[in-house]
Amino acid sequence: MAAYLFNIIFTKPTSATTADGLFTTDNPNSPTARSKVWYTVSTAWPAAGAPGQGSQLNQAAPVTSWTTIVPDKQNFTCNLGDDVYVRLIPDSSSWGANPALQLRFTTVFGRPATSGHDGDTMATPFVLGAGAGVAGQNAPCTLYTTDTSSGTGVNQDYTNPGPDGAWIYYLGQPQQNGIGQKGNGQGPNGGRTCVYSFIVGATVIQTVSGVQTQYTYGHDPSMGVKG
Amino acid sequence: MPGYLLNLHYSKPAAAISASGLFVDDNPSAPERSKVWYSMGAGWPAVAPTHDQVMEASNLLRKIPPQPIPDNPHNGQESFVCSLGDDIYVRMAADGSWGRLWPMWPEGMKMTLEYTVVFGRPNTPDHGGATLASPFVFLEPHHGSGIHSPRSVFSHRATDAGPDGSFIFYLGRLSQNGIGQKGQGHPHQPSRHSTYSFNVGANVYFTENNVQHQFSYGHDPNMGVKG
Numbered sequence: 345m346a347a348y349l350f351n352i353i354f355t356k357p358t359s360a361t362t363a364d365g366l367f368t369t370d371n372p373n374s375p376t377a378r379s380k381v382w383y384t385v386s387t388a389w390p391a392a393g394a395p396g397q398g399s400q401l402n403q404a405a406p407v408t409s410w411t412t413i414v415p416d417k418q419n420f421t422c423n424l425g426d427d428v429y430v431r432l433i434p435d436s437s438s439w440g441a442n443p444a445l446q447l448r449f450t451t452v453f454g455r456p457a458t459s460g461h462d463g464d465t466m467a468t469p470f471v472l473g474a475g476a477g478v479a480g481q482n483a484p485c486t487l488y489t490t491d492t493s494s495g496t497g498v499n500q501d502y503t504n505p506g507p508d509g510a511w512i513y514y515l516g517q518p519q520q521n522g523i524g525q526k527g528n529g530q531g532p533n534g535g536r537t538c539v540y541s542f543i544v545g546a547t548v549i550q551t552v553s554g555v556q557t558q559y560t561y562g563h564d565p566s567m568g569v570k571g
Numbered sequence: 572m573p574g575y576l577l578n579l580h581y582s583k584p585a586a587a588i589s590a591s592g593l594f595v596d597d598n599p600s601a602p603e604r605s606k607v608w609y610s611m612g613a614g615w616p617a618v619a620p621t622h623d624q625v626m627e628a629s630n631l632l633r634k635i636p637p638q639p640i641p642d643n644p645h646n647g648q649e650s651f652v653c654s655l656g657d658d659i660y661v662r663m664a665a666d667g668s669w670g671r672l673w674p675m676w677p678e679g680m681k682m683t684l685e686y687t688v689v690f691g692r693p694n695t696p697d698h699g700g701a702t703l704a705s706p707f708v709f710l711e712p713h714h715g716s717g718i719h720s721p722r723s724v725f726s727h728r729a730t731d732a733g734p735d736g737s738f739i740f741y742l743g744r745l746s747q748n749g750i751g752q753k754g755q756g757h758p759h760q761p762s763r764h765s766t767y768s769f770n771v772g773a774n775v776y777f778t779e780n781n782v783q784h785q786f787s788y789g790h791d792p793n794m795g796v797k798g
Contacts (some may be wrong), residue, residue, distance in 0.1 A: 357720070360708075360719045360720045360721075360752060361752065363720045364693075364702055364703050364704055364721060365690060365703060365704035365705045365720075365721030365722070365723035366691070366693065366704045366723070367691075448724075448726070450687050450689055450724055450772075451689075452687055452688075452689050452772035453592065453770070453772070453789045454593070454770035454771060454772060454790045454791040455770075455789075455791040456591075456593065465591060465593075466591050466593075467591060467592035467593045467788075467789045468592050468789070471587075472785060472787065482587045483584070483587045483590050483786065483787075484587075484590050484591065484592030484787065485592070485787055486592040486593075486772055486773075486787035486788055486789035487685070487687055487772035487773060487774050487787045487788075487789065489685065489687055489772075489774070541791075542770065543689040543690070543691035543692070543769065543770040544689070544691060545687070545689035545690075545691060545723055545724040546724065547724045547726070558709070559720070560705075560721065560722050560723040560724040561704075561724075562690045562691025562692075562704050562705070562724065562769075564691040564692040
């Protein structure tokens, strides 16, 4: 199976009048400034295999050596069973070297897929792990977050970046016809594509001289899943 | 200022084959409706919200006109529109599929909810040339690049439901032209409104017989903001 990584860059705004709450727009002319693009991942990556669903991958992603790139707005599609990652990385020109950042990751699927999957409309092509949901195996996974705070919302989970200064999360493998899924029994159909749209969000904290400053970013990618 | 509440119901799917990962669709004849915006009127909440979760019953069943406004109507009618300075809430409530004991769980049963709201799409049309992801801003020091930096991500894990068994969260007060915002300098113009679309997601953890089950839900509302 193939693997894909959605890369998004976040910039430190110089003032509120330039802050729009969005991730950085793609710059096709700079290999290190490709944002809002889907990379086809080399077969050797990640070396240790995919982490648990929704987990952070602490391994550098050599994105500048990956040459198959699809901008998000050009209708990216993948197949059932492919591995899908999201990578968030600070723009070094605005944050500077060693910016002392921590990040909380969020992804929400909330829009019915188009077209309907043989009449079965799902929000997401990802499913919860075994044992999740009384509904049984392959219950839909709509929300990813590293927020596991159990109290007042103050102690939410922010994590440090991986070795390349980025945060990489594994969403899982798209499914549409699995055991117990709404599409089960329909059979994969390579000529059919369901398009899912979702929003990736990040809350970033920078600590300077003991003072924390918070920033938020969002983007609305889409992904087509064949089968 | 008026307050508006987006009400969302979540069902317990009988099996994965009937689970879509979406919140319940609106039923206009139901006493309490889903995927609709309620105008909350003056006096609610009785205590001004100072935190993410509002621990106060919504009393939606006792509400009188105006009728709630469906979110994302499919009949071509304009959807929900509000004004600068209005207060915005999101409420998530379990529907009757969770059992007759809802919302008062007996010993050994418990429901917690982790919610996320993410703005990640440029608003339309542009706000005097300034494009924002979100009409909400940080008001505290050390959040973003100065006061009124955009807030694209909201997240909170609630361990207890409110007194009516639901989970209500306060997003904040709408702002587009504030000090430091990209729209500053463009005067309020009530005849113009910017439409923001976002995703609401929830992970519901339901403990029954000391076994915890996870379900996830999503929806993609939009809101027009005048001014």
